[in-house]
Amino acid sequence: MPAALVISAPASGVGKTTLTLALARAWRHRGLNVQCFKSGPDYIDPAFHAAATGRASVNVDSWAMDRTTIAHLVSRGTDADIVLAEGSMGLFDGVAARGVSGTGATADIAEMLGWPVVLVIDPSGQAQTAAAIATGLRDYRAGVRLAGVVLNRVASPRHEDLVRRALNEAGITVFGALPRHAEISLPKRHLGLVQAEEQAEIGKLIDEAARFVAEHVDLDAVLNSAGKWSPQAAANDMSVTPPGQRIALARDAAFSFVYPHMLEAWRAAGAEIVPFSPLADEAPDASADVCWLPGGYPELHAGKIAANARFRSSLRAFAETRPVHGECGGYMVLGTGLTDADGISHELTGLLGLETSFAKRRMHLGYRLAELAAPMPGHRPGARLRGHEFHYSTILTQPDTPLAVVHDATGTVIAETGSRRGHATGTFFHLIAEDR
Structure with missing residues (x-):
């Protein structure tokens, strides 16, 4: 014991x-x-x-x-x-x-x-x-x-x-x-x-x-x-539907904020995770059926990401036929541009119209409850997703169709609704669990 x-x-x-x-x-x-x-x-x-x-x-x-x-x-x-x-x-x-x-x-x-x-x-x-x-x-x-x-x-x-x-x-x-x-x-x-x-x-x-x-x-x-401690008997899974059967996962110093329990739940549900590095100018695995860009520190690497033409073009090609989802920093990289701390604007992948600025810093912190207005990988329209948002970047423009109605922990509707366009979706919150 x-x-x-x-x-x-x-x-x-x-x-x-x-x-x-x-x-x-x-x-x-x-x-x-x-x-x-x-x-x-x-x-x-x-x-x-x-x-x-x-x-x-x-x-x-x-x-x-x-x-x-x-x-x-x-x-x-x-x-x-x-x-x-x-x-x-x-x-x-x-x-x-x-x-x-x-x-x-x-x-x-x-x-x-x-x-x-x-x-x-x-x-x-x-x-x-x-x-x-x-x-x-x-x-x-x-x-x-x-x-x-x-x-x-x-x-x-x-x-x-x-x-x-x-x-x-x-x-x-x-x-x-x-x-x-x-x-x-x-x-x-x-x-x-x-x-x-x-x-x-x-x-x-x-x-x-x-x-x-x-x-x-x-x-x-x-x-x-x-x-x-006498552990209680527990179900042997989290009842999670993975975003795909074969998931291309961005994973390096710029894309690393993903909850370990989510990755484990995806694997336990039978999904295969294939990591790749945008910072190394790598492309998502061509045989994957979905691409997931977690959060991290893209604001510290925006120039390198913008210069990595193979990553950017391959992600655009991937999104022509298959879902691509970004969380927080990953969402920012799916956008049109990111202004870094020095005020320099960097052109990103352009899968979404989102533009953000790290030069105009304001802390966004707290739990989020989102009700999806449209599907995102692994989740149906109407699903209630619980997550957490923590970043300092400011939205300059978020012109695409909102992905969800998002509330903070007090029930107040917030502006960070996420976006969707074609096969691309993104949210500023990091997914923790779906309401059952």
């Missing part, structure tokens, strides 16, 4: 990912099988989890997924010794309106699965107030159980002592305290961490994080605090 923990915090940027990776690698060094999950809509962290554990990690999301889907996804941890679910934002942070099985908060997953929470607390600029914050999080929701805390970025032994004393008086276990350590800082860019596959030294960085955490955190105490 595996043990399980949720790694969470009061807010973003406190050190959840670093601690998760360090614990996973440290326990792996001890010979334990470690399975990670990511709570919430983050398409970057699962790749870091896989690098730390050697096992694929997937997202679980209470706003977009029902309990059966979540149970199916976490059932991959039944053969692990320890399961770690990394949270997103703060422990109770979600949206105002409930989704399929919750608000998207990490606390939903902790309560639903009965997994205790380890809080990462950054007491910078605080002392005893850190204990008040931890106490408030412990007592905020009866169904969520706090195992203890790890202090991160403590300034000095005296600082640590003040915070420890306050937490001990509140009856909260302190598993360890980490001084500031720049060598294990993960590099970031505008959409989050620089992706694991872009960091040649990621293995060494995780090893250093594991060494550092093992030196300052009681790994045995953390492990002993984990809840014994």
Whole structure:
């Protein structure tokens, strides 16, 4: 029977990912099988989890997924010794309106699965107030159980002592305290961490994080605090219809934001995925029956994409007879043009009339519920799709027929409707699940 923990915090940027990776690698060094999950809509962290554990990690999301889907996804941890679910934002942070099985908060997953929470607390600029914050999080929701805390970025032994004393008086276990350590800082860019596959030294960085955490955190105490988990029986699939039987999938540094559980569901349904690299000027597989361009960082590579004539012409030829779909960055590349951060406009594939600008930056972030007005690969008209949008690009023009009526998590209709023209479709949201 595996043990399980949720790694969470009061807010973003406190050190959840670093601690998760360090614990996973440290326990792996001890010979334990470690399975990670990511709570919430983050398409970057699962790749870091896989690098730390050697096992694929997937997202679980209470706003977009029902309990059966979540149970199916976490059932991959039944053969692990320890399961770690990394949270997103703060422990109770979600949206105002409930989704399929919750608000998207990490606390939903902790309560639903009965997994205790380890809080990462950054007491910078605080002392005893850190204990008040931890106490408030412990007592905020009866169904969520706090195992203890790890202090991160403590300034000095005296600082640590003040915070420890306050937490001990509140009856909260302190598993360890980490001084500031720049060598294990993960590099970031505008959409989050620089992706694991872009960091040649990621293995060494995780090893250093594991060494550092093992030196300052009681790994045995953390492990002993984990809840014994008895997985419930779950359906052996996600009832997903793949977008095609043979899927040409754009996959490189510019096209990498796709949820791992979606790719797994497509394969489980019998689809074959054939990756290709637009950045390497490759064409989609000629024998594929659909082409899928996920999101990523096309705004950082717009000049190269625009210059890759073979990719652009082959994608246009593909779209003459077969469906092509783009998500977020992939949607932008299906458009007519993209203006980069320097104000330079780049001509893209022109399968859609969409024009976007990264020079005019504005954050678009949140859950999306779309009702399709027309079919897109794998989904019929009228289907209700749940996803998540996160980008900084601005729409200059979106002249094609709208693909869907799209609402945010509060039910407000938004302008990012997606587009369709001929065999090409695109959305700014990344698909997580379809309502059943």
